[in-house]
Amino acid sequence: MSCRRQTSSPLTHQLFLSLVLLACLCGSGCRATAPPAKYCRLNRSDKYGVAYTITVDNSGHGPAANFTTVQRAIDSVPVGNSQWVRIQISPGKFTEKVVIGENKPCIFLHGAGRASTSIEWDDHEDKPTSPIFAAFADDIVAKGITFKNKYNIGPGDLVWKRATAARIGGDRSAFFECGFVGLQDTFLDDDGRHLFSNCYIEGAMDFIYGAGKSIYKECEISLNIGKYEPGLAGSITAQKKELPGEESGFVFDGCEFSGTGKAILGRAWGAYSTVVVYNSSIGDIIVPQGWDAWGYVGHEANLTYVEANNRGKGANTSKRVPWMKRLNPAQLRSYVDISFIDRDGWLRNLPRISS
Template sequence: MELFTRAMIFFLILFISYFFYLSKAIDCGGKDVSYTITVGSSGKVTFKTIQAAIDSVKNNNNQWVKIHIKAGSYIEKVHIPIEKPCIILEGEGSQNTIISFSDNKGTSSSATFVSSPPNVVMSDITFQNTYNVNNKTQKVSPAVAALIQGDKSFIFRCSFIGYQDTLFDAYGRHYYKDCYIQGEVDFIFGRAQSYYENCLLNATGRNLPGFVTAQGRDSPDSPSGFVFEGGSLVGNDKVNLGRAWRAYSRVIFHNTNFSSVVTPQGWNSFGRAGQESKITYAEVDCKGPGADTSKRVPWLKKLTPSQLEEFSLASFINKDNWLDNLPVISK
């Protein structure tokens, strides 16, 4: 038993050290791309599936590798494993490069796309789980379009389409810029520390009002939270801005345009009556017919200018300047 315990401790330390190495040490060698792999169904391509291209990248990769995905519809599940950091997935426009699958076997296993390592860039791609989208008569259940759980992930001009649990924003620091996110029930959820800039959120309601966010910050010391800077929330039915998936849930909307889809109360403590002081939900300088806070929940936070500064891009996710070391993404 003692030898077994020592062995288990050794492997646990080894695993933690390996994870720490992947998360913190790798900087991908600067901004240059070492080589490019092309994926497509025809023409001059390296692989015909995205997963095959990812699998070809060496383990413990420490130089940026670009996987260029030609326009087309790719019906496959795609996973970037933790041992393959420093990958760029580049599509040819989110309207043209679409990765989709239909699965509803739980929030983790149903995901069409999973990104696990640190230092990943995604641009100009649609990630879609069609389970609740194409068949509107079936029972709604969790069906994740994308699961992002690696630190230092940059997602640019991408679309995420689903209905329940569309984007599993799980762990790590993430920067979403100029993205489109569609759903109705907890369609942005998780424990990540994420900044959403100029994103379009589309609430596609069918029955009762759903929730844009279900943020899972679970302690007062956790850096976790979702910050929405600018952008818009639209839709075809009513939706709440969020509910507290965990006790210290934290979501900030700043300068966001709210259409009339937002419910008057806006937020839900998710059965945490009497504990609302632990929750940080705030709306600052928001606009539009849905931005009237006069009937919001009474525990909605009011942030001072200095508190709001803590949720700026530089302060919230970029204190170590990791965003400054990313390759330039073509416009």
């Protein structure tokens, strides 16, 4: 179960990343205000904007590295760190679980590409401790890494259990060209504002879930339930906005929904669950009703499930649930504009990920 290959050239994709960051700057009127001082300090003289780089290599064949595990590299970052630190991770499979505690912000994990650098383990059930990768600190950036939970992936009897590959619980976090691979509850977008750009997310049941406030920009969303239990319909999202004023919701902009089997686009894990699918390609994997109120039957008016400007065999909304929202252009723009996650300009303060 490997990530699908990238089809764009390095030059084309570097241009795309630059355009994403430019959009982040200009999506709200190109405000000139600088990010607050509490954000991580950028080193203007370094090509990545970082204070220093730590190297990780577990192969034993590459140049001398500072560490052989990702976790030890993270542990070496000072508590309360306030300037960007880059952890350069070599190609290879890192068989370990990795945690970034809430007292270790300003870390940039830089892999060699999601087809080359992976962090993998096999764990399940317990939400606080079972994710293969967990980031609780604010200001975390990753590029070019696959996070994979191997539980239930492979031969043997299928047992449905939560088996999370990654949990992101800090604010102001961004992931570029990363992969998240699992089966049930693959990716916990737990809390905070996040950007996921050109990422690959694979799973079967509720495989993008949580209460984060996030934009998924040009990501590949891959359903795999048809490989394991073809007769069962899966669910792509389980969004957990619980109160009307809560800063929470998932926006999929320019994504590709594909894979094997059938699924709904989402079901309500919270009373005000919010998911917007916009300008995306939706393959023939979505069941006609599209959405499920789950435990909130009778309160569907509080749910915000939106599909707009999509294409593909699965994008026909004529048989969707009658309570799916139809937004006017201004309402839709309030979700798909980058200001949905970046009113204060934190995206301008990221390391230079395209260097």
